Amino acid sequence: MAKMSKEYWEKRQHEREAKAYSSILEVEKEYKEALERARINISKNIAYISDKYMKDNRLSHNKAMKLLLGDDYKAWKRDLHNYMKEWKQLKRTAPWEARKLWLEIETLSARSRMNVLDTLRAQIDYELIQVSDKAVQATGKALFAVYGNTYQEVVKDLGVKSMFSENMVKAVIDRPWSGANYSSRLWGNSEKLARVLKQEVATGLIQGINLKTMGKRISDRIEGAKKNDVERLLRTEVNYTMNQATLDGYRDAKIEKYTFDATLDSRTSQICAGLNGETFELSKAVVGVNYPPMHPRCRSTTTPVIDFEALGKQLQRKEESDKLTEEEFLAVRKYIGGQSYALNESLRNRRELSDDYKQWSRDLDKALDKMPKYQGEVTRSIGFFGQKEQLKEFLQIHKVGEDVEYPAYTSTTKGEIYNPDADILVKIKSKSGRDISSMNKEEQEIVYPRNSKFTVVNFKVNYGKYEIEMEEKDE
Template structure:
């Protein structure tokens, strides 16, 4: 089949980018609606509060700081209990839930504090909706962009091969990894924006009481502050959407061994100067750096990338299926037909060997050295956290599969990976109740190690940055220690696979 022209690739991938922009724009509309609803509720609470406690059309700070009367406190507790129920059903952040629980147990709450609680509940709801919506948008977009990129490339080349499904752990890793220079994730930015808004709102309420202002001034201030937050939310959604689209294409291009990429800008009167300059630039995939050599280059960026193939070379190898087969992709094949054939069928190809299935619910680590056909060469049992293999069997492990149970449900350890490297195993697997972790030896290691200690130092250097990042999330109550450890270990293996050249994946049960 003749090689497709550069213009073909530009058109196909620009169309994908336009679809992403439409999806992100819809998300922005929904987020703006949530903020408008929060503003309306806050205005309602402020007016009701003012009408109840104001004297001579104003309320002083001493009056605002008076305790609620018994009846008023009872009414607030009813509201707080309702807020707590809402929070439990909609997973509001842990810190605010704790504050609500503390408020429900207090015997004395000031009038001003009661108003702040009611307004903060509206703000918390709006930001939680933004967080949930953006999380879902990015997860869906990464998956769809990855598969559509594979589809477009296979269709353009006229050859296809089965690929596996993207598992939840891979998505969690990508979404939790910061990509900007300040080291903040999208959830960090939402948290900071919410904190800043609440600080400004609360200062404005105190100022209203101190100066004896009309509530309309406080409401106008609140609306202006909320408007800033809405714009920040819209910018965040569009920019994170652009990032995740670029990340999906980067991962897909690397997985398909595309060697070069081209930058495509959406050219109209709104196109930025940097995107105009970068449009049409071609670079190696090894130089793909989001925000520097690949989009997004700025907030609201609409540029994207496409594969670039030189006229005299194919640009990638086609035979990438698990079974080694290559498939023809008809020009009229729809995306859904392609997905069912190449993704769903490809996913079903990996299965545990019969003896491995017995490892799933083991309460201790049990190891099996297997031939490629699944026959057992050696079997050994260990403790809850480790299993030892005699040297005589490790010396026979070249080209074989070492599989073992992980009752902790954690990914393979640094020892597992180094063992595969040292003894030239074909693959190492960790079988858990949730699924199977696989570390596959490609035989093309990008770095050599003289000892297990040298490898361990390399491993922990990568992990140190992640441990610090998740330590802050643990302190904030956003994640448990166990969840953090598992994500860090998973993240390190993902990073190692890219730096060293082995394949790392997780297949859910």
């Protein structure tokens, strides 16, 4: 059992890492696309200047200092309004960056004259400000979801109650864990790239470099940022967030030790390779020393050190009146262990089950039939982690007087509310929910079989949280 359980934990951690890793790839793609749009816009402006002011495909420093007149100056003033719009947005999302942008706007607005070089520099700033603002917001949402999903899966696997809250997540992702947090790093990368691009422009004009060559240099700089800075930053931040969620789950489950796991990193660094398989005390975990991430793009993770024999004995405490077969017992244990997420997701979306899932469901159905029925109120906490459309869809089908059917197994608790900070709290007057708490003392879990039906009898909102009351529907 100990060996199987250790392999199970390694597999679960690898699945969680892969899930977290894939979630940031969409943000990475959007970030790179935004940088590409910025590159195109800057290149267009260089091409325009090239057509209007160059001679022999070159722009002299004197020409670069040429004042904008007529329509060009009017167009520049219109662009200044775009800066103002961006400033208003940044006031809400990035106050520190907004203050810096405001100083720039004031400086530009105060000028009655503007030269060609100034317009190129200002456009670089403007384009990269837009890129960074959107990237910071998208990254924050993605990291929030990574933490929430990882933490709740870890504590579920460990059989303890979730202590998840939004403040808990913000404290982690906003923490300057290696001198800065994700937001500061994104803005810092943007400022660094802006300085490099403006230097390319200034140097090119002073040296009289061909404008086509200048455009190529700027494109190369942006391509380098897309490949190196974007990937390195986002992939490192997602590894940090996932591992911090795991660490918090260990703490809540009273885990005392963990084992370092570097097997996922295809290009394992020397330091990660040296730590692989090593066991450390949880109280002495330090990021970058003995806890991942250890380096940029790190994909290492950890597994908890558990007394699996003691855990096995605990799980075998069940009602003596209805003995479960070994297959039925293992089906419940597997459900409690956290693999229920994948099974329930398939059932909820009415997908064709694999042969393994079909057998598991059959064994679980038989096991639940043997478990005692629970009478009394049970609760179910549901979090949507900022996914407003899914929350809206759930509320639309849970209206007072309406009947709802859950194609998946439905887990509830008869003890304290599982997660008081969740978006939705469902209360059910149980008469036939199956009591499996003898196999999971921590959660006091009551499970409803698949395809259970309920009637919504009450709905209310308390301090921005939704509360739904339901009754079992008699067949």
